[in-house]
Amino acid sequence: MFDYGYYLRKEKFPHIWCAGCGDGTVLKAMLRAIHNLQLSKDEVVVVSGIGCSSRTPGYVDFNTLHTTHGRALTFATGIKLSKPHLKVIVVSGDGDGTAIGGNHFIHAARRNIDITMILYNNYIYGMTGGQASPTTPLGAFASTAPYGSIESNFNVSRLAEAAGATFVARGTAYHAAQLDRLIEKGIRNKGFSLIEVIVQCPTAFGRRNRYRNTLDMLHWQKEHAVPVQVAAKMSPEEMNGKFTTGVLVDKSRPEFTDLYEQLIDRVRTPR
Amino acid sequence: MRYEIRLSGSGGQGMILAGVILAEAAAIYDEKNATQSQSYGPEARGGASKSDVIISDEDIDYPKATNIDLLLALTQEACDKYICDLRKKAILIADSFRVLKMPEGDFRVFHLPILKTADEVVGKAIVANIVALGAIVEITGIVSREAIESAVMARVPRGTEDLNRKALTAGINIVRQYMKDAPGDSPLAS
Amino acid sequence: MFVQGNHACVLGALRAGCRFFAGYPITPSSEIMEILASELPKIGGKFIQMEDEIAAMGAVIGASLTGLKAMTATSGPGFSLKQENIGYAAMAEIPCVVVNVQRGGPSTGLPTQSSQADVQQARWGTHGDHEIIVLAPSTIPEIYTTTIWAFNYAERFRTPVILLLDEIIGHMREMLKIPPDDEIELWDRPRPECEPGDYRPYQMVDTDIPPMADFGSGYRYHVTGLCHDETGFPTNDPQIIDRVMRRLTRKISRYRDQIYRSRESNLEGSEIVLFSYGSTARAAKQAMDLLRREKLNVGLFRPVTIWPFPEEQVRKIARASRHIIVCEANMGQIVREVERISCSQTNVHLVNSMNGEPVTPSQIMEQVKEVY
Numbered sequence: 001m002f003d004y005g006y007y008l009r010k011e012k013f014p015h016i017w018c019a020g021c022g023d024g025t026v027l028k029a030m031l032r033a034i035h036n037l038q039l040s041k042d043e044v045v046v047v048s049g050i051g052c053s054s055r056t057p058g059y060v061d062f063n064t065l066h067t068t069h070g071r072a073l074t075f076a077t078g079i080k081l082s083k084p085h086l087k088v089i090v091v092s093g094d095g096d097g098t099a100i101g102g103n104h105f106i107h108a109a110r111r112n113i114d115i116t117m118i119l120y121n122n123y124i125y126g127m128t129g130g131q132a133s134p135t136t137p138l139g140a141f142a143s144t145a146p147y148g149s150i151e152s153n154f155n156v157s158r159l160a161e162a163a164g165a166t167f168v169a170r171g172t173a174y175h176a177a178q179l180d181r182l183i184e185k186g187i188r189n190k191g192f193s194l195i196e197v198i199v200q201c202p203t204a205f206g207r208r209n210r211y212r213n214t215l216d217m218l219h220w221q222k223e224h225a226v227p228v229q230v231a232a233k234m235s236p237e238e239m240n241g242k243f244t245t246g247v248l249v250d251k252s253r254p255e256f257t258d259l260y261e262q263l264i265d266r267v268r269t270p271r
Numbered sequence: 272m273r274y275e276i277r278l279s280g281s282g283g284q285g286m287i288l289a290g291v292i293l294a295e296a297a298a299i300y301d302e303k304n305a306t307q308s309q310s311y312g313p314e315a316r317g318g319a320s321k322s323d324v325i326i327s328d329e330d331i332d333y334p335k336a337t338n339i340d341l342l343l344a345l346t347q348e349a350c351d352k353y354i355c356d357l358r359k360k361a362i363l364i365a366d367s368f369r370v371l372k373m374p375e376g377d378f379r380v381f382h383l384p385i386l387k388t389a390d391e392v393v394g395k396a397i398v399a400n401i402v403a404l405g406a407i408v409e410i411t412g413i414v415s416r417e418a419i420e421s422a423v424m425a426r427v428p429r430g431t432e433d434l435n436r437k438a439l440t441a442g443i444n445i446v447r448q449y450m451k452d453a454p455g456d457s458p459l460a461s
Numbered sequence: 462m463f464v465q466g467n468h469a470c471v472l473g474a475l476r477a478g479c480r481f482f483a484g485y486p487i488t489p490s491s492e493i494m495e496i497l498a499s500e501l502p503k504i505g506g507k508f509i510q511m512e513d514e515i516a517a518m519g520a521v522i523g524a525s526l527t528g529l530k531a532m533t534a535t536s537g538p539g540f541s542l543k544q545e546n547i548g549y550a551a552m553a554e555i556p557c558v559v560v561n562v563q564r565g566g567p568s569t570g571l572p573t574q575s576s577q578a579d580v581q582q583a584r585w586g587t588h589g590d591h592e593i594i595v596l597a598p599s600t601i602p603e604i605y606t607t608t609i610w611a612f613n614y615a616e617r618f619r620t621p622v623i624l625l626l627d628e629i630i631g632h633m634r635e636m637l638k639i640p641p642d643d644e645i646e647l648w649d650r651p652r653p654e655c656e657p658g659d660y661r662p663y664q665m666v667d668t669d670i671p672p673m674a675d676f677g678s679g680y681r682y683h684v685t686g687l688c689h690d691e692t693g694f695p696t697n698d699p700q701i702i703d704r705v706m707r708r709l710t711r712k713i714s715r716y717r718d719q720i721y722r723s724r725e726s727n728l729e730g731s732e733i734v735l736f737s738y739g740s741t742a743r744a745a746k747q748a749m750d751l752l753r754r755e756k757l758n759v760g761l762f763r764p765v766t767i768w769p770f771p772e773e774q775v776r777k778i779a780r781a782s783r784h785i786i787v788c789e790a791n792m793g794q795i796v797r798e799v800e801r802i803s804c805s806q807t808n809v810h811l812v813n814s815m816n817g818e819p820v821t822p823s824q825i826m827e828q829v830k831e832v833y
Contacts, residue, residue, distance in 0.1 A: 062681055066687065077511070
């Protein structure tokens with residue numbers, strides 16, 4: 001039996017998440033991935049911004065940093081560049097990571113800095129009360145979209161890929177067992193990694209969008225997630241409304257802090 | 272004694288670099304006190320550009336020229352804009368091809384072909400600022416010949432030393448020629 | 462060396478031990494970033510041009526958490542953008558130096574011209590109650606030493622320090638003689654000596670400045686911008702919050718004597734005292750010298766530490782003088798503070814400029830003669 005307690009700050013429980021929330025599922029998968037990689041707690045830094053997902057660092061026994069809204073990647077960049085041997089993990093949400101923090105998201109990916117970003121995508125601003133986010137689906141309801149959202153939504157994984165991320169994966173809270181492996185691969189990748197996790201928010205999203213309960217939302221995840229290998233054989237019509245899961249991008253490109261160390265060597269070597 | 276110099280022209284004419292060189296000649300090589308400050312517009316090229324150099328035996332507090340002893344104007348716009356800041360009996364050095372409407376007032380005028388000399392005698396329009404420095408030093412003696420030459424050599428790109436030395440000399444020569452053509456005026460500032 | 466103010470700032474920062482810089486291009490501060498891009502790698506330091514001003518401030522805080530002395534530089538619009546994260550550094554007590562080479566504002570304002578209009582923003586720019594240290598040097602040698610002090614204060618008091626330059630002294634050049642080692646003091650942040658298990662990052666200690674551990678050094682702890690207790694974790698307990706907020710203020714106010722830096726000339730027996738700082742103080746000094754040659758009894762008080770405000774000194778001057786003339790390049794920002802402190806014990810006047818042009822010595826002399 002995996003000992004979560006070893007990695008948790010148990011005195012900080014109970015956590016603030018609602019009953020049925022998917023965030024804890026992701027937290028557990030992250031801990032299993034860190035355990036599988038046999039990282040020491042001292043070498044792991046977990047950085048977050050603001051939002052429900054961003055409370056994750058408070059519960060885990062690493063070097064943890066809860067920053068300002070949307071800015072986790074910028075603090076993480078300072079940490080990683082200063083001490084490249086540290087394993088830096090950023091946890092974020094769809095609002096934090098792709099709205100207020102959208103600029104940092106694309107630039108961290110462009111630099112290919114060795115940071116693993118776990119983005120909990122619940123399609124809504126949970127903590128502030130169910131406002132529409134950049135991933136809220138067209139037509140979905142939110143406290144700021146009372147007549148249904150008229151804005152098109154981001155495909156977060158594709159955005160990361162287009163910006164230059166070298167590892168991109170998508171999972172769901174329902175497929176929890178698969179998450180460990182995706183996060184593990186993301187941390188292992190020397191470069192910018194994004195793991196987008198579809199999580200249920202029964203309180204802010206489910207209630208407004210005709211999901212009867214958490215189970216209903218998990219069922220939706222199960223029905224709409226299509227493994228990337230399976231999706232490859234499906235027609236666009238068959239994929240309509242569904243999303244791919246698994247490793248979407250896994251490639252190699254020089255990493256930023258490596259390049260900077262090389263630059264230091266180059267500058268310091270007398271010609 | 273505080274001596275205020277303003278070098279003015281348009282962006283890209285090297286007025287700021289000329290100010291830096293002149294101030295370095297005074298501060299580093301002649302061991303006087305000097306400051307250099309500047310004002311410029313948003314354009315990298317064109318637009319008004321000015322560089323103030325203050326040289327003094329005493330501490331320099333205010334770094335801007337407000338009671339100018341010497342104004343260099345390489346454009347009509349600069350000449351018109353800054354002429355009002357000249358003190359009485361000050362020196363005005365204006366480019367004879369770009370400043371056609373010369374202002375009137377109680378100052379000594381040197382109407383010199385600086386840009387033309389850079390282009391035709393030295394062979395590179397870009398060294399007009401160094402030609403101007405040669406002229407300024409010849410007219411005022413505010414820094415020594417050795418100091419200005421050392422300061423120019425320390426600042427210009429490697430491989431352009433001869434060109435810039437030639438520009439400095441050309442600046443000195445146009446003043447001497449000007450004095451010959453207008454023998455009534457005294458060449459050196461008091 | 463005959464160097465620009467922005468260059469002197471870089472030299473001071475490197476002397477102080479700055480090993481991390483993150484920035485974003487903005488006039489008239491960009492030289493600081495450009496020179497550091499070239500110099501930091503040579504000494505194994507880290508430089509990064511971030512995607513925006515906010516990101517640069519975030520990266521600086523992250524770097525400081527790992528133990529590096531860290532700095533950013535900006536100007537008006539960028540200073541506005543950085544404010545939220547400056548507040549974070551104040552709340553989480555993370556040392557960092559923020560250079561603001563002031564230009565005209567508000568908004569994009571006058572990118573290539575000078576002002577001193579951010580002097581109140583430097584004090585109150587971020588939301589919430591907090592203390593902060595703000596320094597405003599006047600000469601190129603003083604920029605060098607003040608930058609070192611900015612790092613010293615940031616480290617010892619675990620606080621953001623704002624170094625306020627302006628376009629005039631940022632871009633002007635004068636001689637800088639690098640002081641020898643025995644004239645330079647370098648301070649570091651307090652670091653924990655206890656066992657990691659006993660470490661409380663925001664512990665109430667006698668000094669009011671708890672030791673700060675480097676991320677990755679074995680002391681695992683939590684840092685947040687939320688109100689937090691001694692362990693660093695969020696709390697809503699009013700008693701704890703009260704204690705922490707009072708300590709945050711006290712940890713700077715009780716050390717004000719260590720933080721105050723100022724220059725005084727001819728205060729003794731002067732009925733008129735000029736009060737000026739930054740580049741404008743240069744005009745005030747020249748005005749004073751010229752007036753004294755005319756046998757007018759004029760003195761000059763020039764604070765380098767603007768915040769915390771030199772209240773005691775101003776109170777003393779107010780008691781001893783007939784007039785204080787505040788000279789500053791804004792609509793009248795520090796003059797409010799002088800008026801507040803002097804409590805009508807003297808006449809306070811303002812000589813100012815807000816059109817991109819500096820305050821001139823003759824402007825100041827005119828005002829002195831009017832009230833003399």
